[in-house]
Amino acid sequence: MTGPHMEAKLNEYVDGTLAAPDRPSVEAHLAECAACRDAVAELRRLVAEARGLPPSIEPSRDLWAAIETRIAQRATRNVQRLWWRGTLAAAAVLVIVLGLYRLLPSSTTLYRPGQGWAAVQADFDRTTSDLGLIVAAERERLRPETIALLERNLAIIDTAIAESRAALARDPASVELRGLFAAAARQKVELLRWAARLAAS
């Protein structure tokens, strides 16, 4: 064989993948070049030997026990993960209930302007972040169309939350605006909980 160009052509010739227009010139070259004819014969022998290698080689030890142990460990971790997911989801409900309680009208003795609103926002952000992480981790278990639906709805809810937050920044004492924020926040948590449940099913 002379050079990488001819080497590639002879390999493609042996594999039957040589472009049709190149075949006549390669065949003409082979008719005249004994070295390349030998190379083609060697390549054919090598390919045939490779195809004929034993398909199965037994490992020197039984690997099943180690595999079974790892499968069992993963099952335990899955149960723990489901437990955490359930706990976080329950915590999310509690946070929303507490948040709604804090959003009661300012006549309620527990409500402290400014401080109460900041705490509600922080609780909500933490909860949605936790649930968002769960959904992100389990994302590959959801169907593409479900993910698309989820993202479309989350975008709508996020817009509503952003708008109610902006309005509350201008009018922090508005009971109606706090109610709007709470409704949108509840919807987001419910949607994320639904996605987390679906991914686990």
Add this chain to the structure above:
Amino acid sequence: MPSDPTDLIHRAQQGDRTAFEALYRAHAGRVYALCLRLTADRALAEERTQDAFVRAWERLGSFRGESAFSSWLYRLTVNEVLLARRAERRREQRVVTSGDPAALERPRGADTPSGSALDLERAVAALPAGAREVFVLHDVEGYRHEEIAELTDIAVGTSKAQLFRARRLLREALNR
């Protein structure tokens, strides 16, 4: 009487570990041979065989029977081996050498290779990793260059170049 493979797969998909063990027994030699030829390292091949079966257990739910179970399992195995090698390369915790030709000194099992096959196994094990992977996938396993390019994250042209290089090195090693 051996169990029906479809029944074993269905039972394993329901969480039956005994059925999955039967699938392991039926395919372990083939999966290990693939791992051994791709890694040229007996210990790594055992690790990757375990990884492949653990991953298969996790992914069994996604097996819909559109291809043969063996094809699905072997492709998953190739993915595991190549992903692990990429991760190792990224971490730079392991120096990838030309492998461990001694790993193929005494392959066990019913399909013990003949003298020339053993020579070829040793020569393949001594190839540089990239050339070895492409040679094993193309010439031993029968994958097409397009599939290899997708599996190994290289261009089709690179896959061809690696194959031709592997064949040249093997011919030299085998004095052909």
